[in-house]
Amino acid sequence: MGGGGRLAAELIEEVFLAGYGNELLNRLDDAAEVEFGPARLAFTTDAFTVKPLFFPGGDIGRLAVCGTSNDLSVKGARPRHLSAAFIIEEGFLLDELRRIVGSMRASATEAGVEIVAGDTKVVRRGEADGIFIVTAGVGELIEGMDISCGAARPGDAIIVSGAVGCHGASILNAREKLGFTPAIVSDVAPVRGIVEALEPAAAAVHAMRDPTRGGLASALNEIAAASGVSVRIFEDRVPVAPGVRACCGVLGLDPLYMACEGRAVIVADPARAGEILRLVAKTPGGRGAALIGEVTGRRLEPGLPPVAVETGIGTKRFLPLLDGEPIPRIC
Amino acid sequence: MGGGGRLAAELIEEVFLAGYGNELLNRLDDAAEVEFGPARLAFTTDAFTVKPLFFPGGDIGRLAVCGTSNDLSVKGARPRHLSAAFIIEEGFLLDELRRIVGSMRASATEAGVEIVAGDTKVVRRGEADGIFIVTAGVGELIEGMDISCGAARPGDAIIVSGAVGCHGASILNAREKLGFTPAIVSDVAPVRGIVEALEPAAAAVHAMRDPTRGGLASALNEIAAASGVSVRIFEDRVPVAPGVRACCGVLGLDPLYMACEGRAVIVADPARAGEILRLVAKTPGGRGAALIGEVTGRRLEPGLPPVAVETGIGTKRFLPLLDGEPIPRIC
Numbered sequence: 001m002g003g004g005g006r007l008a009a010e011l012i013e014e015v016f017l018a019g020y021g022n023e024l025l026n027r028l029d030d031a032a033e034v035e036f037g038p039a040r041l042a043f044t045t046d047a048f049t050v051k052p053l054f055f056p057g058g059d060i061g062r063l064a065v066c067g068t069s070n071d072l073s074v075k076g077a078r079p080r081h082l083s084a085a086f087i088i089e090e091g092f093l094l095d096e097l098r099r100i101v102g103s104m105r106a107s108a109t110e111a112g113v114e115i116v117a118g119d120t121k122v123v124r125r126g127e128a129d130g131i132f133i134v135t136a137g138v139g140e141l142i143e144g145m146d147i148s149c150g151a152a153r154p155g156d157a158i159i160v161s162g163a164v165g166c167h168g169a170s171i172l173n174a175r176e177k178l179g180f181t182p183a184i185v186s187d188v189a190p191v192r193g194i195v196e197a198l199e200p201a202a203a204a205v206h207a208m209r210d211p212t213r214g215g216l217a218s219a220l221n222e223i224a225a226a227s228g229v230s231v232r233i234f235e236d237r238v239p240v241a242p243g244v245r246a247c248c249g250v251l252g253l254d255p256l257y258m259a260c261e262g263r264a265v266i267v268a269d270p271a272r273a274g275e276i277l278r279l280v281a282k283t284p285g286g287r288g289a290a291l292i293g294e295v296t297g298r299r300l301e302p303g304l305p306p307v308a309v310e311t312g313i314g315t316k317r318f319l320p321l322l323d324g325e326p327i328p329r330i331c
Numbered sequence: 332m333g334g335g336g337r338l339a340a341e342l343i344e345e346v347f348l349a350g351y352g353n354e355l356l357n358r359l360d361d362a363a364e365v366e367f368g369p370a371r372l373a374f375t376t377d378a379f380t381v382k383p384l385f386f387p388g389g390d391i392g393r394l395a396v397c398g399t400s401n402d403l404s405v406k407g408a409r410p411r412h413l414s415a416a417f418i419i420e421e422g423f424l425l426d427e428l429r430r431i432v433g434s435m436r437a438s439a440t441e442a443g444v445e446i447v448a449g450d451t452k453v454v455r456r457g458e459a460d461g462i463f464i465v466t467a468g469v470g471e472l473i474e475g476m477d478i479s480c481g482a483a484r485p486g487d488a489i490i491v492s493g494a495v496g497c498h499g500a501s502i503l504n505a506r507e508k509l510g511f512t513p514a515i516v517s518d519v520a521p522v523r524g525i526v527e528a529l530e531p532a533a534a535a536v537h538a539m540r541d542p543t544r545g546g547l548a549s550a551l552n553e554i555a556a557a558s559g560v561s562v563r564i565f566e567d568r569v570p571v572a573p574g575v576r577a578c579c580g581v582l583g584l585d586p587l588y589m590a591c592e593g594r595a596v597i598v599a600d601p602a603r604a605g606e607i608l609r610l611v612a613k614t615p616g617g618r619g620a621a622l623i624g625e626v627t628g629r630r631l632e633p634g635l636p637p638v639a640v641e642t643g644i645g646t647k648r649f650l651p652l653l654d655g656e657p658i659p660r661i662c
Contacts, residue, residue, distance in 0.1 A: 016449055032447035034411070036469075038369065038370070043469060045449065045450055047416040048452075081363070085376045085465045086378070087463050094346070117375045118347055119465075121380045121660075123380050128460070129457075129459070134376070136376055138367075138374060
């Protein structure tokens, strides 16, 4: 489910869950678990409306492949097959479409998935903005990994697989022509390698999430809400790239709310946190991994946000779920 | 894959198959067959941009549920789980969204599927036209049914499960305010019951397709092209509702090219055509089923369209794949 803001959360809750809520959808995981005989699968979808279509480090096609396969990965599944549906505005350049499709193919190879089904609809000029892509994906749940957004336990360690906010800052810098140089490069990438590296420690991993819309802060809020726990992170342990920090500083934005598209937040047994950190750091996408905080306990105060951050000088502030999206069309 | 026109077919072939073609995608079936251990699944997706959103007999939500579950059904699968992604224009009425979601729930119940994953993206005013919905679906292939668009054989009988063109004519009548009364009612409905009724004759069913964009003529062209065969149908055996005939007559359109959203084209062993027709006609959605033609042989003349129709007075005309879509935003 696409979270990332309180309005989105309310929309989902009020309209969609009330409309056709069921046990699987109610869990609000990144992917639904479905069974076909002995086969245990994960199934998910995401819509991509990013603007601009091409940005440093990626494009809408790479995003559409990585976004959906990452949702399968953080559910503890091996991504296998994707579908891709295109809604294209009349007059959209065929050369750009070719470039996007080429990028999807390369990203699919990198993510170890195959695009096996597709659809294309063309609408008139002014009825869409260039191109929108919706991907869905199926994967095979990894034996022994039992991961759900609602399975974080008091005492658990919180690990992030790399620097946060790169994707969001990259889009903002490109779209608003902020002029930060060198260009801020999106982190969009498959997290499959990171998740599969955790297999030896599978039983110790309780919850995972890829912090896309609304960034790390929103992902932690979603985990905390689904698990009924509170969370504390330490600001100076959260890796943030210098360009992202500079961009956010100038605009008064918090990097903790900026989208990532190639990171995983891992909530795990604290006794095995060191081992997990080492496993993640050995993967190409996980070199910047860091232990950033902990699950502090069952949620006690219903009036207060469940996620707090402690600064280097010992002050504490809450990281509430934001009203609405901080940045539209980020993915 | 969304066919329905020669431009669409060329776009698919040139950009998508060249871009990330693989064996499954190359088969151009309504759904891809994927295996997870012993489980044999079908997987598909479709984008829905229909205008108007509400029309006699249905709405975009019902279409999105039936369209994707029908693609699974005509692949010989039992539809099981759907995902639904929404791209919504800012300012879209929440009441309309509720109505659409309610319709999706009712249609899902009717089709025997569960909507288990979703995503929502909101874009600014003018960046989309109201709402677009993309569904994807997974289903379980029915034991003993081995159906592919490319499996039609010379001599096979061609059956259609009911009157053709109702959906296309309904949209046209509603959108262009043509004023045909009583309103032409779309046939949008799950074809699951029809396909599952064929189980006793499963081995005799070679190819199936739901004739959506581009109607019966395009579905037959796709089957003929994929199977390398020629096809002949008899115009006076093809059921067409009087309202559809009147609407098409006034506009100079051919009902054979008008979209259906609740029909199945069945290509089957001629020795069992009578049995299959009876099985289909016993289902609620298949009462108007008819034997409309036959596969005449291996395709011999590469220059001629592979599908022909014979009129009641014995003349013959070809039904070529059209250039571009006859009607935009029909589904």
